[in-house]
Amino acid sequence: xxxxxxxxxxxxxxxxxxxxxxxxxxxxxxxxxxxxxxxxxxxxxxxxxxxxxxxxxxxxxxxxxxxxxxxxxxxxxxxxxxxxxxxxxxxxxxxxxxxxxxxxxxxxxxxxxxxxxxxxxxxxxxxxxxxxxxxxxxxxxxxxxxxxxxxxxxxxxxxxxxxxxxxxxxxxxxxxxxxxxxxxxxxxxxxxxxxxxxxxxxxxxxxxxxxxxxxxxxxxxxxxxxxxxxxxxxxxxxxxxx
Amino acid sequence: xxxxxxxxxxxxxxxxxxxxxxxxxxxxxxxxxxxxxxxxxxxxxxxxxxxxxxxxxxxxxxxxxxxxxxxxxxxxxxxxxxxxxxxxxxxxxxxxxxxxxxxxxxxxxxxxxxxxxxxxxxxxxxxxxxxxxxxxxxxxxxxxxxxxxxxxxxxxxxxxxxxxxxxxxxxxxxxxxxxxxxxxxxxxxxxxxxxxxxxxxxxxxxxxxxxxxxxxxxxxxxxxxxxxxxxxxxxxxxxxxx
Numbered sequence: 001x002x003x004x005x006x007x008x009x010x011x012x013x014x015x016x017x018x019x020x021x022x023x024x025x026x027x028x029x030x031x032x033x034x035x036x037x038x039x040x041x042x043x044x045x046x047x048x049x050x051x052x053x054x055x056x057x058x059x060x061x062x063x064x065x066x067x068x069x070x071x072x073x074x075x076x077x078x079x080x081x082x083x084x085x086x087x088x089x090x091x092x093x094x095x096x097x098x099x100x101x102x103x104x105x106x107x108x109x110x111x112x113x114x115x116x117x118x119x120x121x122x123x124x125x126x127x128x129x130x131x132x133x134x135x136x137x138x139x140x141x142x143x144x145x146x147x148x149x150x151x152x153x154x155x156x157x158x159x160x161x162x163x164x165x166x167x168x169x170x171x172x173x174x175x176x177x178x179x180x181x182x183x184x185x186x187x188x189x190x191x192x193x194x195x196x197x198x199x200x201x202x203x204x205x206x207x208x209x210x211x212x213x214x215x216x217x218x219x220x221x222x223x224x225x226x227x228x229x230x231x232x233x234x235x236x237x238x239x240x241x242x
Numbered sequence: 243x244x245x246x247x248x249x250x251x252x253x254x255x256x257x258x259x260x261x262x263x264x265x266x267x268x269x270x271x272x273x274x275x276x277x278x279x280x281x282x283x284x285x286x287x288x289x290x291x292x293x294x295x296x297x298x299x300x301x302x303x304x305x306x307x308x309x310x311x312x313x314x315x316x317x318x319x320x321x322x323x324x325x326x327x328x329x330x331x332x333x334x335x336x337x338x339x340x341x342x343x344x345x346x347x348x349x350x351x352x353x354x355x356x357x358x359x360x361x362x363x364x365x366x367x368x369x370x371x372x373x374x375x376x377x378x379x380x381x382x383x384x385x386x387x388x389x390x391x392x393x394x395x396x397x398x399x400x401x402x403x404x405x406x407x408x409x410x411x412x413x414x415x416x417x418x419x420x421x422x423x424x425x426x427x428x429x430x431x432x433x434x435x436x437x438x439x440x441x442x443x444x445x446x447x448x449x450x451x452x453x454x455x456x457x458x459x460x461x462x463x464x465x466x467x468x469x470x471x472x473x474x475x476x477x478x479x480x481x482x483x484x
Binding site for chain 2: 149150153173182183184185186187188189190204205206209211212213214217233
């Protein structure tokens with residue numbers, strides 16, 4: 001009997017997932033856009049103290065004092081950049097992606113334009129929605145975080161990090177777009193390098209920031225669809241063109 | 243001597259204003275865009291209590307209980323919609339614009355695309371930057387407000403209101419755009435009618451919201467340039483086009 005109940009639950013889950021996927025496709029119906037349903041993860045690390053000294057990131061692939069365990073002795077090694085866990089892993093920048101996939105089970109998607117569909121936006125802060133995104137020969141980490149900067153007032157922060165150096169990151173532009181209820185919000189910026197640490201980017205507020213009421217306006221049945229486009233950035237003539 | 247000092251001060255002010263205007267033109271260099279320097283006004287009214295019952299605005303041009311003085315007896319009359327003052331004036335919707343210009347000295351600008359350059363962003367909250375904008379045969383009120391929703395954490399709220407009924411407002415779309423430091427933020431929405439009261443739009447957070455750090459990233463020497471475009475809205479196919 002228990003077996004049948006579980007089977008029935010699993011089938012219901014699948015139908016729900018399929019329905020969410022269909023809904024996102026309907027909203028973002030441009031041909032060829034991949035919709036990825038991203039489930040939330042309750043952050044297990046103690047965010048505020050992590051990355052306190054991460055601002056001083058360098059071009060050499062070192063992430064100074066950006067994790068809890070002992071200091072990195074080999075300057076070629078970077079610590080685990082997963083924003084969810086205080087993970088003792090360290091390795092070369094080139095193997096960060098496979099570590100994130102294998103150890104932290106973060107999905108990776110292909111394509112320059114994807115739709116990130118974050119489910120269960122109502123869950124209490126701190127909560128993260130994370131995915132890796134492979135395009136233009138590089139891998140990016142998209143982080144959506146629900147966090148209470150001001151107690152009792154959760155906000156949503158979304159940013160894109162390049163799994164690479166800050167110099168490499170300067171070659172790209174990413175755009176996050178919300179579009180619903182006759183409202184549209186677009187954020188466009190140069191991705192940061194994961195060597196700069198996602199926590200400090202979010203605490204600086206240098207990302208897409210949504211208060212709860214705006215997040216609700218853009219959500220559909222508790223899910224928030226974020227359209228993502230990554231392009232190689234030309235010389236920034238964009239400031240003049242408006 | 244005092245006279246010469248004052249003259250010198252006035253000349254310096256003029257040079258400063260000219261310089262700000264030039265800077266804004268440089269950033270928003272698209273031909274034909276009008277740059278308007280808007281100085282801040284410290285809000286004199288007691289914002290939180292005003293418009294408590296404004297949600298129930300109707301199509302008939304009545305603004306129910308949206309001001310401090312006695313109730314409006316003639317349903318054709320609307321109270322003063324200036325967000326700055328608790329003004330006892332009331333009149334027909336058609337004469338709101340001339341009241342705002344004459345009594346509250348709010349400037350009016352022509353053109354579908356303008357640049358709103360708000361100066362002195364560092365001033366403490368509550369502060370408003372207000373202008374009227376005439377295009378497509380209608381008048382709009384642009385309000386940028388610095389307000390502390392959470393004590394000690396001022397935020398900036400920008401919205402556009404049509405000086406007309408909600409039905410008329412549904413025919414338009416406005417876009418606010420910030421563009422600086424390789425970052426771009428765009429907010430696009432249907433303007434609200436001034437009958438709905440700007441205070442409630444801002445307290446609902448259904449507008450462009452900027453925290454202090456983002457406002458600083460987009461500011462240039464204490465001034466924030468907001469590009470404004472108003473268009474007539476077609477049937478909202480925009481949700482599908484992304």
